[in-house]
Amino acid sequence: MEEAAVWMTGPSAQTMTGGGGRIDAAIGWERLWRPITARGCDVGWDIRGIGLALCERLLDEEPGLQLCLACRNMCRAQEARAALLTSHPRAQVGLLQLDTSSVTSVLKAAQEVKLRYSQLDYLYLNAGIMPNPQFDVKAFFKGVFSSKVVNMLATGEGILTQKDSTTADGMQEVFATNLFGHFLLVRELESLLCQPGHTSQVIWTSSSNAHQSAFSLEDIQHQQGTHPYSSSKYATDLLSLALNTHLNKQGLYSSVICPGFVMTKLTYAILPAFPDFLWTLAMPIFWFIRMFTNTFTLTSYNGAEALFWLFKQTPESLDAYSKYHSLTSGRGANHIQPRKMDVDEDTAEALYQKLLELEDQVRKKEERRDNASLLL
Ligand SMILES: NC(=O)C1=CN([C@@H]2O[C@H](COP(=O)(O)OP(=O)(O)OC[C@H]3O[C@@H](n4cnc5c(N)ncnc54)[C@H](OP(=O)(O)O)[C@@H]3O)[C@@H](O)[C@H]2O)C=CC1
Numbered sequence: 001m002e003e004a005a006v007w008m009t010g011p012s013a014q015t016m017t018g019g020g021g022r023i024d025a026a027i028g029w030e031r032l033w034r035p036i037t038a039r040g041c042d043v044g045w046d047i048r049g050i051g052l053a054l055c056e057r058l059l060d061e062e063p064g065l066q067l068c069l070a071c072r073n074m075c076r077a078q079e080a081r082a083a084l085l086t087s088h089p090r091a092q093v094g095l096l097q098l099d100t101s102s103v104t105s106v107l108k109a110a111q112e113v114k115l116r117y118s119q120l121d122y123l124y125l126n127a128g129i130m131p132n133p134q135f136d137v138k139a140f141f142k143g144v145f146s147s148k149v150v151n152m153l154a155t156g157e158g159i160l161t162q163k164d165s166t167t168a169d170g171m172q173e174v175f176a177t178n179l180f181g182h183f184l185l186v187r188e189l190e191s192l193l194c195q196p197g198h199t200s201q202v203i204w205t206s207s208s209n210a211h212q213s214a215f216s217l218e219d220i221q222h223q224q225g226t227h228p229y230s231s232s233k234y235a236t237d238l239l240s241l242a243l244n245t246h247l248n249k250q251g252l253y254s255s256v257i258c259p260g261f262v263m264t265k266l267t268y269a270i271l272p273a274f275p276d277f278l279w280t281l282a283m284p285i286f287w288f289i290r291m292f293t294n295t296f297t298l299t300s301y302n303g304a305e306a307l308f309w310l311f312k313q314t315p316e317s318l319d320a321y322s323k324y325h326s327l328t329s330g331r332g333a334n335h336i337q338p339r340k341m342d343v344d345e346d347t348a349e350a351l352y353q354k355l356l357e358l359e360d361q362v363r364k365k366e367e368r369r370d371n372a373s374l375l376l
């Protein structure tokens, strides 16, 4: 068995079908029209998410690093791997199929990881969705001319809602993808993460859109409301705290970051009808806004700053109550800032217990399904 250094969910190279080109965040500010042509994958335009930008930054730092990318779409995963190997030929980049919204897929992927590796040093939990976003244009313009403008631009508070759906396992999709799938994964991989005399880091890509007001312990999956993304990210912050309470003694340390506002597939989908030239025109406005709120990191490279910074920290030095924010100054310089989260230990523990109950239920369901398929 090998030893793995870094394991990551959701770092695939993004391809966008239709709609035309997007900014290649890796290159900086320039618009890069780079068609991806017949390679058996979607034919679209190159666009990098924060996960892939992090992989490149990690390999720049340690070219011989062992990476394992866990992606739902293997075609995109292979593209990501190829891109990483082109820039870092010495890198060891493994791939694994994982759909965090599916219990079966998570359990299967975890089994595979346990067969391949004897130890994990870093587990980046980056996969995330914000499905069917509804952008409230009226609230946006009202906010722009109010005293809340900076907060609105930094957190997206008050201007975004989403329409959630249900997964095949009967869970709310955003909850299952952003939180529960990752929780189950950590539970399954505890033996690799908690090794005697060894420390490991679990690093969650949370958000400044994590609002306590969107979350309820009575409705952890957010079946009732219209802010499932915000709820899932707040739950992420709580869960990270609970993991620290339960597993620090066994050498597992959990942290959360916010990448700031980054132009990726996730954010482009907020204004799907917005033509490309308008995004280009908006860039100077975004750079201008950055003078007042350094949360407009804009590129995946900048957004990955806090994820990268955490890679270089000793886990014991990190604060379980802080979220580490990637920030970019008006001049384009990156830095990170820890900010206290709006979380408390009791709520975190209550959520943890509810997640354990849900885990128990889904495992029993999986067992019944396995037994039924054996009988057939
Ligand atoms: N962009 C921003 O401004 C911000 C982003 N974030 C967070 O950063 C993280 C990365 O997002 P970002 O890079 O912006 O967006 P992208 O959409 O580019 O990346 C999201 C990644 O998650 C993967 N993913 C989604 N659903 C699943 C699933 N069910 N199973 C496995 N992988 C999945 C996607 O895979 P696939 O390629 O198959 O779609 C993709 O690789 C997310 O957690 C997001 O919430 C937080 C704050 C701000």
Ligand SMILES: CC(C)=CCC[C@@H](C)[C@H]1CC[C@H]2C3=C(CC[C@]12C)[C@@]1(C)CCC(=O)[C@@H](C)[C@@H]1CC3
Pocket: 152, 153, 154, 155, 156, 159, 160, 206, 207, 208, 209, 260, 261, 267, 270, 271, 282, 285
């Ligand atoms: C096109 C023009 C000129 C204006 C529209 C800007 C908004 C689309 C944009 C402003 C602040 C952004 C933002 C997010 C999405 C896009 C905005 C609303 C997030 C909610 C994306 C997801 C997150 O996790 C948050 C941290 C982001 C906060 C800021």
